[in-house]
Structures are given as C-alpha cells and as structure tokens.
Amino acid sequence: AQSVSQHNHHVILSEAASLELGCNYSYGGTVNLFWYVQYPGQHLQLLLKYFSGDPLVKGIKGFEAEFIKSKFSFNLRKPSVQWSDTAEYFCAVIHGSSNTGKLIFGQGTTLQVKP
Amino acid sequence: DADVTQTPRNRITKTGKRIMLECSQTKGHDRMYWYRQDPGLGLRLIYYSFDVKDINKGEISDGYSVSRQAQAKFSLSLESAIPNQTALYFCATSRGLAGTDTQYFGPGTRLTVL
Numbered sequence A: 001a002q003s004v005s006q007h008n009h010h011v012i013l014s015e016a017a018s019l020e021l022g023c024n025y026s027y028g029g030t031v032n033l034f035w036y037v038q039y040p041g042q043h044l045q046l047l048l049k050y051f052s053g054d055p056l057v058k059g060i061k062g063f064e065a066e067f068i069k070s071k072f073s074f075n076l077r078k079p080s081v082q083w084s085d086t087a088e089y090f091c092a093v094i095h096g097s098s099n100t101g102k103l104i105f106g107q108g109t110t111l112q113v114k115p
Numbered sequence B: 001d002a003d004v005t006q007t008p009r010n011r012i013t014k015t016g017k018r019i020m021l022e023c024s025q026t027k028g029h030d031r032m033y034w035y036r037q038d039p040g041l042g043l044r045l046i047y048y049s050f051d052v053k054d055i056n057k058g059e060i061s062d063g064y065s066v067s068r069q070a071q072a073k074f075s076l077s078l079e080s081a082i083p084n085q086t087a088l089y090f091c092a093t094s095r096g097l098a099g100t101d102t103q104y105f106g107p108g109t110r111l112t113v114l
Helices: none
Strands: A010-014 A017-022 A031-038 A044-050 A055-060 A066-067 A071-078 A087-095 A110-115 B005-007 B010-013 B019-023 B033-037 B040-051 B054-057 B064-070 B073-078 B087-094 B111-113
Touching: A010 A055, A017 A110, A017 B033, A031 A071, A044 A066, A044 A071, A071 A087, A071 B019, A087 B010, A087 B040, B005 B087, B010 B019, B019 B033, B019 B087, B019 B111, B033 B064, B033 B073, B040 B064, B040 B073
Parallel strands: A010 A110, B010 B111
Antiparallel strands: A017 A071, A031 A044, A031 A087, A055 A066, A066 A071, A087 A110, B005 B019, B019 B073, B033 B040, B033 B087, B040 B054, B064 B073, B087 B111
16 A cells, blocks of 8 residues: 655754655655645645656745655755744655545654744 | 635534534535544545545545535534544545645544543
8 A cells, every 4th residue: 555654753953953854655656745734723734746847846935845756755845944833744645647636644743943 | 724614623522422524615626525633643534525426435434424515515424423533634625637636624623522
C-alpha cells in the first residue's frame, strides 16, 4: 500500500533558525505532492503543491519544497522561522494519474518555534 | 476557508447515540470528502463523493455512513457512536481535475464520545 512518512514528529526551533521537514512517499509512479499547515485551533491550509515542472516549489509565507524523484522525497524548507510558524505540518500525496482524488497523508510534524 | 463550513464545531455525545456532522460548500466543487484526524496518525479518509449519485468508501468507513443531499452538502453520520470515534473530523472539497486536484478543508468538528 502507498504510504507517506514524515520522519520528524516534533521539532522545536528558536526564531530565525532554518527549518527542514522530511517527507518520503512509497509510490513509484507519477505523483502530485502537497504540504498543508494546521495552525493551532484552525483547519488545514494549503502551503504549497507540486504537480510538474520545476521541482523547487515556492509556497506561501516563505516556505519552499523540493521534489527529488530519485529519493521519493518532498522536503519542506524555510530559511528563517518565526514564532507564528508554530503549527502542525502535513505532507500528502496523490497519484498523478489517479482519478480517485484520494490524498494520502503523512502522520504530521508538530513545529514549535520559541520566541 | 470560509467556503467550506462544518456544523457543529464541537460535540460531546454518549456511547450508542446517533450523530450527524454536516458539511456545506460554496466553492461549486463536485467532489467532497470526510476525514478524521487522530494524533500521530495524520488524516484518514472515511468517505468521498464525486457527485450526488457517486459515493465511495475510504480506508476507515466502518461505523460511518454518509449522505450527499446536494452538490453543496455532504453529511457524515455515526449510527451508534463509540469512544474510539472521538476525533477531529474534517470535510474537504475539490474540483475533480484528474491528476492535478487540490483539496480545500473546512474548519473541523471536534467530536467526543463518552
């Protein structure tokens, strides 16, 4: 079965530190990749997505992610985090050729940024 | 996203009770989804619907049922709630573009089953 793994379950950083959250998926075919963010008490919001083209994708709030097909990875990065980035981050995958609309989510990574 | 609304936002109920969670959207999307979120497990798909006449089970549909009353409305029911259904439930919608679909989520319903 296809799966998505987020290796870091809980990350604690100080403001201005750099961030990288890992995401690996198990499906070998064409994939579409997403990062969602869930701020405390709020719903999931789309941070960025990759469908095709440039594997370095830029999203909102200074986040970016790089799709490395050979490593089945889609890691999320931000050069300098802020306290307001404290949230839970979810990586998700859907098969590129799929018409089922089934998003497969990772377990989530909780990011805590200390002021 | 205010385009996807869920009611109620919070609900506490007792074991054995029937519960309905409602989702409405004004995005004009054909596809709607119900997920549950549990700590450490991410989001798991319960049911999804491509249109009013097309409803499909997700990975964890046991103990749940759904109704797609209209393009804009998709309800999730727990026929006889049990404590391990305590979770955060999210509704989502998408346009249904094969291969490039993006899902938009509602604010969630926090359900506690005592």
